[in-house]
Amino acid sequence: MNNSLFRVALLALLGLALFLGWRAWDDWQRGFEPETVVAASLQGLQEQNILVPFTARYVAVVTSTQSRLGLSAKKTLIMPGTVRYEVDLARLKPADVEWDAGERELTVTLPPIRLAGPEIDMEAISEFRDGTILLSLTDAEATLDAVNRKAAKAELIKQAKGDTPMRLARGAAENAIEQSFAMPLKAAGIDATVRARFAKR
Numbered sequence: 001m002n003n004s005l006f007r008v009a010l011l012a013l014l015g016l017a018l019f020l021g022w023r024a025w026d027d028w029q030r031g032f033e034p035e036t037v038v039a040a041s042l043q044g045l046q047e048q049n050i051l052v053p054f055t056a057r058y059v060a061v062v063t064s065t066q067s068r069l070g071l072s073a074k075k076t077l078i079m080p081g082t083v084r085y086e087v088d089l090a091r092l093k094p095a096d097v098e099w100d101a102g103e104r105e106l107t108v109t110l111p112p113i114r115l116a117g118p119e120i121d122m123e124a125i126s127e128f129r130d131g132t133i134l135l136s137l138t139d140a141e142a143t144l145d146a147v148n149r150k151a152a153k154a155e156l157i158k159q160a161k162g163d164t165p166m167r168l169a170r171g172a173a174e175n176a177i178e179q180s181f182a183m184p185l186k187a188a189g190i191d192a193t194v195r196a197r198f199a200k201r
Helices: 002-030 034-048 132-137 140-160 163-187
Strands: 050-068 071-088 097-100 105-110 114-120 126-130 193-198
Touching: 034 050, 034 097, 034 163, 050 140, 050 163, 071 132, 071 140, 071 163, 105 163, 114 140, 126 132, 132 140, 163 193
Parallel strands: 105 193
Antiparallel strands: 050 071, 071 114, 071 126, 097 105
């Protein structure tokens, strides 16, 4: 009789252990649902704030002329500068992240690329001048310098907005964001396809 009670108690304890183990496994699995992992990844990206997926260096060559007192002067400025291509991750919202459970696909819509800079390489600037008399006798040189600097910065931005660098920047940003979501999903044992894209302009 005692043996029977012992077996019943042992079976009861075993059953309880199996039940608790199943509950722990179920809770652990629930902790790694795709939506949970995606939400955590999104929060991490938002806290990162700014993504710089691409930088590029450009060179602007501009020339300005001025005529006074029957004289003329000309200055040419060669100005290199670096432009950063940024994505403001703080602008990512839950509505921009769509999980398709049927296709097991995550789509992330990114805010537009923005340009930062140009950061001018002052040590690499070159200048050429013509019309020494007018430049020496008047403030023509200061005027030409101001015009050239403004035009050169505008030229650097124009180059930075070209189709090829913008395509490269968007591609680099999309790849970086896809990896940022894909790696946590994979680590959680979730097989999913991640596609990042920019909203159509």
